[in-house]
Amino acid sequence: MDPTPHLGDDPAATPADGSSTVGAAPERINGGQALIRSLELEGTDTIFGLPGGAILPVYDPILDSPIRHILVRHEQGAGHMAEGYAHATGRPGVAMVTSGPAATNIVTPLADAYMDSVPMICITGQVATASLGTDAFQEADTVGITRSVTKHNELVTSAADIPLKVRQAFHLATTGRPGPVLLDIPKDIVDPNNPDAWFDWVWPTDDEVRASLPGYRPTTTGHPRKVREAAEMILAAERPVLYVGGGVLKARAAESLRELAELLDIPVVTTLMARGAFPDDHPLCLGMPGMHGNYTAVTAMQRSDLLIALGSRFDDRVTGKLAEFAPLAKVIHVDIDPAELGKVRNANVPIVGDCRQVIDAILADLIHLGGADAATDITAWRSTVSGWQEKYPLAYDQSEPGELLKPQYVLEQLRDLSPEDTIVVSGVGQHQMWASQFWTFRHPYTWINSGGLGTMGFSVPAAIGAKVGMPDRTVWSVDGDGCFQMTAQELVTAATERIPVKVAILNNAYLGMVRQWQEMFYEERYSEVYLSPDLPDYVKWAEAMGCVAFRVESPEEVAPTIRKANEIDDRPVVIEFRTDSSEKVFPMVPSGKGNDEIVVSQDSDEAEGITQ
Numbered sequence: 001m002d003p004t005p006h007l008g009d010d011p012a013a014t015p016a017d018g019s020s021t022v023g024a025a026p027e028r029i030n031g032g033q034a035l036i037r038s039l040e041l042e043g044t045d046t047i048f049g050l051p052g053g054a055i056l057p058v059y060d061p062i063l064d065s066p067i068r069h070i071l072v073r074h075e076q077g078a079g080h081m082a083e084g085y086a087h088a089t090g091r092p093g094v095a096m097v098t099s100g101p102a103a104t105n106i107v108t109p110l111a112d113a114y115m116d117s118v119p120m121i122c123i124t125g126q127v128a129t130a131s132l133g134t135d136a137f138q139e140a141d142t143v144g145i146t147r148s149v150t151k152h153n154e155l156v157t158s159a160a161d162i163p164l165k166v167r168q169a170f171h172l173a174t175t176g177r178p179g180p181v182l183l184d185i186p187k188d189i190v191d192p193n194n195p196d197a198w199f200d201w202v203w204p205t206d207d208e209v210r211a212s213l214p215g216y217r218p219t220t221t222g223h224p225r226k227v228r229e230a231a232e233m234i235l236a237a238e239r240p241v242l243y244v245g246g247g248v249l250k251a252r253a254a255e256s257l258r259e260l261a262e263l264l265d266i267p268v269v270t271t272l273m274a275r276g277a278f279p280d281d282h283p284l285c286l287g288m289p290g291m292h293g294n295y296t297a298v299t300a301m302q303r304s305d306l307l308i309a310l311g312s313r314f315d316d317r318v319t320g321k322l323a324e325f326a327p328l329a330k331v332i333h334v335d336i337d338p339a340e341l342g343k344v345r346n347a348n349v350p351i352v353g354d355c356r357q358v359i360d361a362i363l364a365d366l367i368h369l370g371g372a373d374a375a376t377d378i379t380a381w382r383s384t385v386s387g388w389q390e391k392y393p394l395a396y397d398q399s400e401p402g403e404l405l406k407p408q409y410v411l412e413q414l415r416d417l418s419p420e421d422t423i424v425v426s427g428v429g430q431h432q433m434w435a436s437q438f439w440t441f442r443h444p445y446t447w448i449n450s451g452g453l454g455t456m457g458f459s460v461p462a463a464i465g466a467k468v469g470m471p472d473r474t475v476w477s478v479d480g481d482g483c484f485q486m487t488a489q490e491l492v493t494a495a496t497e498r499i500p501v502k503v504a505i506l507n508n509a510y511l512g513m514v515r516q517w518q519e520m521f522y523e524e525r526y527s528e529v530y531l532s533p534d535l536p537d538y539v540k541w542a543e544a545m546g547c548v549a550f551r552v553e554s555p556e557e558v559a560p561t562i563r564k565a566n567e568i569d570d571r572p573v574v575i576e577f578r579t580d581s582s583e584k585v586f587p588m589v590p591s592g593k594g595n596d597e598i599v600v601s602q603d604s605d606e607a608e609g610i611t612q
């Protein structure tokens with residue numbers, strides 16, 4: 001099922017939903033009520049937010065609404081919760097905050113959602129229209145500040161516009177390339193004491209919404225001639241690789257992707273944003289490419305003669321030094337956002353369209369052209385790739401007795417002891433890379449992280465949002481000690497609201513990823529990266545926030561503690577794992593180097609040199 005609401009699935013189709021009944025007197029409604037009703041009609045079941053002066057009139061009707069409001073402790077938390085909810089469910093997350101400092105507090109999640117194409121609706125309060133531009137109390141130019149980090153943003157100027165603006169916001173956030181949309185709402189247009197804030201309720205039709213956005217018509221169907229060229233190129237390729245990005249998940253195209261890969265037995269790499277789009281335990285899955293990708297995924301792309309880029313964007317963390325990236329490969333690039341095509345790497349066959357629709361069209365053409373029987377024999381390529389997989393598995397050295405835990409071991413245990421469909425939500429840093437590397441993702445939408453912006457503090461609130469959206473699933477936040485300290489207060493929200501997320505802090509007492517770069521590239525000159533293993537006391541802190549908390553220091557304690565945590569279902573749990581601070585993430589393509597210079601492990605300071 002496609003959970004994304006589209007025009008056409010009009011939830012307001014019946015008068016009971018609030019649309020005006022033919023022949024009945026129009027209903028008078030004020031802007032605040034209209035905003036909440038519009039959110040309801042767009043299918044919103046949860047708002048993450050925190051009130052204040054300018055947004056007060058919109059908070060009042062929440063008391064009469066079936067929508068669940070989750071009161072956060074910091075507006076950044078509201079934004080990341082909305083993102084986590086959207087990642088996990090495919091439905092847009094909704095955040096609502098007041099003006100000025102609250103709006104600026106939510107800028108980071110907006111930027112994060114924009115980079116990772118997350119559908120999100122953000123409602124901000126604004127000072128009354130008459131005060132705009134006067135440096136009024138808690139006035140900020142929210143539309144100006146958020147312009148470059150939203151897909152669309154707008155100051156709504158009249159109460160009667162609210163239903164249409166909300167409908168447009170949902171349409172824009174969820175169609176084409178998804179993204180965050182912000183509506184800035186001056187206080188007077190939602191104030192029940194202002195006669196001008198009252199109007200006759202009308203719920204715009206799908207056609208009216210479309211007609212109101214004349215310049216917005218995302219192309220979803222790939223051009224047939226390009227699709228045919230792509231199919232022919234795939235059949236002719238000797239060393240093809242499916243280079244799968246987050247767009248495949250956004251398009252809910254995992255099944256189509258699997259069909260395509262299996263039809264011709266083409267190896268698949270899944271980027272950091274696409275982990276889970278193709279099962280890690282599938283024989284064709286090579287795992288994650290890029291700076292901390294595994295040797296096989298990186299090298300298969302380097303040696304490929306055809307990259308089939310699906311909803312991926314040739315991010316610098318994937319390409320390494322661009323001039324040396326996949327030098328022999330032709331490129332088929334499928335993306336719903338035309339701006340991505342040719343942005344970084346020239347595409348031989350660029351196709352604008354929705355990944356699922358385009359993959360299905362390519363599949364149909366491949367079958368029409370003869371399918372596997374018409375394809376070049378790529379057995380040799382697959383055995384080369386399997387050879388690399390055998391020779392260069394992900395590896396780490398287990399800790400000796402008395403030494404601190406290896407973070408990779410903790411992740412393996414967490415993976416093996418948690419339900420298969422557990423949703424993992426990571427922070428940013430070394431722990432994020434280990435989580436992506438060592439988890440086995442078998443299902444789409446089980447991995448949530450801040451890929452593009454790399455936002456420390458993302459994990460805990462995003463995990464809360466994911467758990468709200470998917471209450472029956474186990475949700476583990478895998479966080480760093482540095483990240484945790486940025487947004488941990490949202491565990492108060494989780495405890496109060498009885499949202500039983502689980503948090504594994506990999507406490508290496510450092511801003512570990514930065515430490516790793518200082519060790520490797522700044523001659524071990526550690527500048528401002530030490531945090532301390534025991535200040536704060538994470539167990540006491542978590543307990544003070546209403547969580548159950550454990551500290552784990554030795555390998556024998558890891559499994560029993562994870563089991564205990566997995567059994568707790570009525571409140572948040574935090575496990576602090578004390579891990580080895582000297583552990584580094586490998587493989588690594590050093591920044592600025594070409595992918596051929598991949599360093600496979602601690603002991604190999606030299607590049608492995610790629611076999612021709």
Ligand SMILES: Cc1ncc(C[n+]2csc(CCOP(=O)(O)OP(=O)(O)O)c2C)c(N)n1
Nearest residue numbers: 429430431454456480481482483511512513
């Ligand atoms: C908001 C923000 N500030 C700074 C950074 C730069 N940065 C990237 S990773 C990292 C260290 C993260 O430390 P921790 O959460 O302890 O994770 P670890 O790398 O130790 O696993 C920093 C400071 C960032 N990504 N985001």
Ligand SMILES: [Mg+2]
Nearest residue numbers: 480481510512
């Ligand atoms: Mg750390």
